[in-house]
Each structure stands twice: as C-alpha cells, then as structure tokens.
Amino acid sequence: MSVRKQFRTALCGLALTGVVVTTAQGPAAATPVVDGAAKVSAVAAAEDAAARSMARSLADSAWRAEAGRAVAGGKEIGLKALADTSRTGAAASLVADVAAADSSVLAAKGLTASTGGLLTVTLTGAVDSRRAPLVAVAPSDDEAAAVTAYDTQGRAHALDPSRTPDVPVYVIGIDGDKAVEAGMKVLDRELAARGVATAATPAASPATTTAAAAGTGFWTSRITSVRLNDDKEPWIKGDAEIFSIVSGFGLDGKVRVDTVTHPYLNNDGTTYYPNQILVNWSQYKYNLADVVMMEDDGDTNYSALAKAIATALLTIADLGAYIPLVDPVVDAIPSSFWTDDADFVDAWYTLSRETTGTRDGAGGNGRFTFDRYWVSAL
Structure with missing residues (x-):
C-alpha cells in the first residue's frame, strides 16, 4: 500500500529511540526489523532495500541538498524520477538499486513493466535540521509498535510512533x-x-x-x-x-x-x-x-x-x-x-x-x- 500524505504528517509524531541493528552490507542483504520470524512480503522487502540504498546515498551532501529541494513542502515524487534527473554520483549509484526494487514491486503485484516505477519518496520530520537524515518505510504490520529507519551508514533505528523526531526523515512508499x-x-x-x-x-x-x-x-x-x-x-x-x-x-x-x-x-x-x-x-x-x-x-x-x-x-x-x-x-x-x-x-x-x-x-x-x-x- 502506498505511504500517502497522512503518513507524512503522522511521521512527524515519531522519535529516534536508538540503534537496533548493525550496518547492512548492501541492498541484497536488506532485511526489515521484524518481530521474531515474521514473514516479510516481497513489496515490503523491496521498499526496505530501496530505503537502505537511499539512506547510504544521502551521505553525499550535494545529493542530499538536491533531494531535499525536490521534495520540499511535503511533495511526494517518484523515487526513480528523482534519481534519474540528478547529475550527482551518489544518485547515479542509486539508480540501479531503485530500478531493481521497482521491478520487484511490479512482479509482486502482478503488474507489467509498462506500469512504470511505483516507489515514491517524501520528506518529513525536522526538515530544517542540519543533522544527517534518516530514511524510513511504513511497516507492513498494521499493529507495529515502531517504524524502522536507516541512517547514512546503513544502520537501522527504531522510531517511536508517539514522539516527534528531531532529524529529517525521508519516507519511501508506493504510489497506490x-x-x-x-x-x-x-x-x-x-x-x-x-x-x-x-x-x-x-x-x-x-x-x-x-x-x-x-x-x-x-x-x-x-x-x-x-x-x-x-x-x-x-x-x-x-x-x-x-x-x-x-x-x-x-x-x-x-x-x-x-x-x-x-x-x-x-x-x-x-x-x-x-x-x-x-x-x-x-x-x-x-x-x-x-x-x-x-x-x-x-x-x-x-x-x-x-x-x-x-x-x-x-x-x-x-x-x-x-x-x-x-x-x-x-x-x-x-x-x-x-x-x-x-x-x-x-x-x-x-x-x-x-x-x-x-x-x-x-x-x-x-x-x-x-x-x-x-x-x-x-
């Protein structure tokens, strides 16, 4: 399901509560933080892989500034379009990962490649903060007590749904x-x-x-x-x-x-x-x-x-x-x-x-x- 406008607003009620898992090795190793052996859907796994890759790419300050301007004011845009139109090296390295994630989403939903990319991104949280941003995905579990977000080193953090974050948070979702x-x-x-x-x-x-x-x-x-x-x-x-x-x-x-x-x-x-x-x-x-x-x-x-x-x-x-x-x-x-x-x-x-x-x-x-x-x- 897409992470739509209300989620962008709601995420302003999240807060960073601490590091939960260590740095991932790459998109292929992306695994959402889940309780026990809970099954992760193909769509959730693809969103998670894209979020990790996006988070690492934002270590580049020029790309981070460019991405921030593109989604300023709570705008939701296609992640593929955002990466494709940038001339920064960090965005260029992100393109292949986004394409792979989009392809996985389309296959999981029984849709053809002609549908185009479904992954989207928006920015919320403390958008004016100079702190390094996090990248989050809405949890697939409707009852989840936390939202997983990644920093520019690929480390996962748990966000508390009841408190406001003091960092910028990019949100990866699906154009529902x-x-x-x-x-x-x-x-x-x-x-x-x-x-x-x-x-x-x-x-x-x-x-x-x-x-x-x-x-x-x-x-x-x-x-x-x-x-x-x-x-x-x-x-x-x-x-x-x-x-x-x-x-x-x-x-x-x-x-x-x-x-x-x-x-x-x-x-x-x-x-x-x-x-x-x-x-x-x-x-x-x-x-x-x-x-x-x-x-x-x-x-x-x-x-x-x-x-x-x-x-x-x-x-x-x-x-x-x-x-x-x-x-x-x-x-x-x-x-x-x-x-x-x-x-x-x-x-x-x-x-x-x-x-x-x-x-x-x-x-x-x-x-x-x-x-x-x-x-x-x-």
Whole structure:
C-alpha cells in the first residue's frame, strides 16, 4: 500500500529511540526489523532495500541538498524520477538499486513493466535540521509498535510512533493510486482471458446488445455520495486505495465482472460526493448486480486475485433466476489477502437498476447513495 500524505504528517509524531541493528552490507542483504520470524512480503522487502540504498546515498551532501529541494513542502515524487534527473554520483549509484526494487514491486503485484516505477519518496520530520537524515518505510504490520529507519551508514533505528523526531526523515512508499489503476487493467484483462466477461472483453454482437444501449443510450446507477466508517487503512499508512468489484450475469447469461476505482475515497468518516457511475445496466441480463468493495493494502497481486475470482465464478451457471455473487467473490480471496493486502471493506447485495437513495453495505461499514442516470449515445 502506498505511504500517502497522512503518513507524512503522522511521521512527524515519531522519535529516534536508538540503534537496533548493525550496518547492512548492501541492498541484497536488506532485511526489515521484524518481530521474531515474521514473514516479510516481497513489496515490503523491496521498499526496505530501496530505503537502505537511499539512506547510504544521502551521505553525499550535494545529493542530499538536491533531494531535499525536490521534495520540499511535503511533495511526494517518484523515487526513480528523482534519481534519474540528478547529475550527482551518489544518485547515479542509486539508480540501479531503485530500478531493481521497482521491478520487484511490479512482479509482486502482478503488474507489467509498462506500469512504470511505483516507489515514491517524501520528506518529513525536522526538515530544517542540519543533522544527517534518516530514511524510513511504513511497516507492513498494521499493529507495529515502531517504524524502522536507516541512517547514512546503513544502520537501522527504531522510531517511536508517539514522539516527534528531531532529524529529517525521508519516507519511501508506493504510489497506490497508480498501482490500483494498473491493477484494475490487469484484473479486467486476466479475468477476460479466463472466460469471465469484463470491460476488456470484446463488445457484444448487435444481436445481444440491448436496443437502448445500441441506439439512444443506457441506464446506470450513479454514486451521488459515499461514506466509510473504517477504510481498513491504519492512520500511519495514510490514504486508502479503494476499488469495487461489480459482478452479475451478462447479456449472454454468463458471469460478468466490472471493476471501478474510487481514487477520491481517501479517508474514513468523511462523506464524498463523486457522481461516479458504478453500474452500466446495458451490460447485465437481470438488471441486478452485486458490489464488493476492497482496499489495496500494498501486497495485492492482481494476477493472483483475478485467477482466484475467475476460478470461483466460472462454476456458477445462469439457472434462469439471479444468483447473488458477493459470497463467491469474497470466498475466492486467498487468505493471505486478509493481512496486509487487499482488505474487504463492505459489500452490497442485489443492487437493481431501480435502486435509488441510501443503501448501507451488508457489513454496516459503507454507505452509498444512488440515483438513476441516463447516459445518452453520441
């Protein structure tokens, strides 16, 4: 999951509590400080390797000053872009390590190289201090009591989440919005490849397309407002990356899945008014569909998620009456996706084309307000 703007602010509440481990030998040896034999995800390991490498590179004062200017004011920028545009020797040595870390992140999330780099960096803490900076990564454990940060010698320090640091702290994270956008394309494409109709499926033939959609337009369900009680995102990790999986039976009677991203849905306890289309009813046979809302917690492998959902849904046949698909979708999610991965947020059963007004999710965590919206053909 990305380390978003709220984490940058929250990290101002951290303090250096002391050296925990000794200097690492290099990026390949990077190992986050974890409790016992806790498993470290591939994404967390890549972020950690990039953080160690970035920390060592900041021993160069010219590069440190350049990096500080680039992220001044809390700006979040791509780590690869930052290193690539510098002419300092320290940045040049960092480029290869960042490329390797980005490649590992993309592979772990089931994304292609065309997605581009996902690692980001920002600066917080005592940004005006002349002390050597630290480089930190948000912990993968939502309940972590400390944040690991590295100094310019590669030594790891534990940061206390309850106290303010007196040193500048660079934070390495993931561009979550970019990852989710790319992930939805992978999900659509791979579900379609496995036989589940999606937005990536070739358009239906005129014979199976409704007259309304083919001629004058089509009806949709539009989200006029949405609110979450809990976005499944701990405060230390910042903004949530929310997406929905809409499922039902297509015009051919086979299961269909459409994905919708909600990039505006950053915080729980806040009502948003997106006027966003959730369901295009011209694609569905029964004028009924289900919605499962999820949050990408960082390690989501979209290819694996597509495979799991397709395997579950392709066993369901159209028997002439609508069958709710929420439970098969939720049950298909691998158990590893319930840790620091794609979190279940809430679900809405059997939305209809006529659904309007406010609908609470089945789990009581989310609330949508809908209206019917006609999309006219051009």
